[in-house]
Amino acid sequence: MTQVGEGQEAEETAPPVMTFGAPTAGExxxxxxxxxxxxxxxxxxxxxxxxxxxxxxxxxxxxxxxxxxxxxxxxxxxxxxxxxxxxxxxxxxxxxxxxxxxxxxxxxxxxxQSLRELVSADGPLDPGRATAIGSAIASALAAVHATGMVHGNVHPGTVMISDDGRVVLADARTDGEDSQENDLRAVGGVLYFALTGHWPHGEAPLRGATAGHGRAALPDAVRDASGAIAAPRQVRAGVPAYLDDLTMDLLDSEIAPPSSDVLAAELNRLDVPADDHFLEPAGPLLFTADTGEEPSPLAAAGGRKVALGIAGLLAVALVGLLVGISVLGDDKGAKPEQAANPATGAPSSGESAPAAAPVRKLTIQDVRIIDPQGDRREVRNAEKVIDGNDDEGWETDTYTRAKFGNFKPGMGVWIDLGAPHTVKSVQAVLSATGASAQLLAGTKDFPSTSKGDKDLLASYQQTVIGQPFEEHDGTKMIFNGFDPEKQYRYLLFWITELPKKDSGGGYKLGVQEITVTGS
The missing domain is CATH 3.30.200.20 (Phosphorylase Kinase; domain 1)
Known part of the structure; x- marks a missing residue:
């Protein structure tokens, strides 16, 4: 773990640190x-x-x-x-x-660890996780800006992700030259870095955001001959068009950014829990720089625009919810343009785009317990996790240690959707708080034997969905880090640590119900 004041290592040009009065361990x-x-x-x-x-x-x-x-x-x-x-x-x-x-x-x-360390070690994040991080930072800035203050030091080194998944912003460094606008531009930089692994400000970063604070440690963005940065979708596949547009709008000095509370509300709307899928057909909120006029309509994918103000946010969300359209006509009565295809991000040809498939609860065709190192006693009653009853489910034996013991890596619930589906989220309802678990995905089934379970776990560990839960303080886990451009059939809810029993000693967990949503 590296706890960094500015979130960056010192640059080669940093002045030598004085030793007079230096602190010592134990002081x-x-x-x-x-x-x-x-x-x-x-x-x-x-x-x-x-x-x-x-x-x-x-x-x-x-x-x-x-x-x-x-x-x-x-x-x-x-x-x-x-x-x-x-x-x-x-x-x-x-x-x-x-x-x-x-x-x-x-x-x-x-x-x-910091976002810089996380991306440097594991590569760019999936869009869902990047959105969640951006939402947390925008929410923090909204609280800071509400007091009239400025953070002045938002970049991948000061965005911290705790081991339990909490996202926090550290080390405000306002020096009188910073502004709330610079804070908001920096959120765009953080989103860009999370999605691509590159820092969009290069050798000329935003004043007050990263200037002079370890920027050499971050890879510069891909640029064209004129020096313009490539959009995230040009750097890697799988970035949704709306997230690409929002990120680039925040980085565009020609487009006035929204206030921090509007940005936080929009990112929070995009980072919705699984059971709030009714907002999905509305698509994203885009902002416009026309601060003195009514918000302009959504443009075609090539013309990025971002709408300012709470009124713009509510209007677009409400129209999307009630009417179910992704394109709004302008105030002058012009024929509305077609928006980008939500699945591919490409502009439509002018014909009506097919409606997106509605998100619904998917039917789980088969379920079983995965126990690579067990004696097969605990693989019974798997069907109880999909019977629609939260009051009873499958449960582990009682163990003497939270991490199972006897070289046992964990246990899990394997799910077969019967056919490939676009998956939105997986929700697991548990019997107690304090458990650690993750969601994995695979492409094939294996025999229901100890060896088959070992082979299945080794194969599925190559694909981790979303962010693992560590000693979760609730009884409900929701995983929503699925790639919208992929389809999934086989999933594995994998338990790595058991909570302590309320009485009698030992560690034990019950999985009461698992539901999957998608289309």
């Missing part, structure tokens, strides 16, 4: 915060340490700068301002202390 700051481990130095000359609050006995991150004085004023002011905004997608700031010789900020320690 106690303010008679409360014990320094445990030096994690990183950032390009702004700040040191990031893992520490412990010895009073509350909780881990903390200590972002320290020395010497203090005027050089640390901006850092302390930003920390004090950030501490006034409490939001689940903002890293909590606990303390800000100036000791003259040095100054430091004490903030929440996040067990996880």
């Amino acid at each position: 106690l700051l303010a008679e409360r915060y014990e320094l445990v481990e030096h994690i990183n130095n950032d390009s702004a000359g700040r040191l990031v340490w893992r520490g412990v609050d010895v009073v509350l006995r909780r881990p903390v991150a200590v972002v320290l700068r020395y010497p203090g004085g005027d050089s640390a004023t901006e850092m302390l002011q930003a920390a004090v301002a950030a501490s006034r905004v409490i939001h689940p997608n903002l890293v909590g700031v606990y303390d800000a202390i100036d000791e003259a010789d040095r100054a430091y900020v004490v903030r929440e320690w996040v067990d996880g």
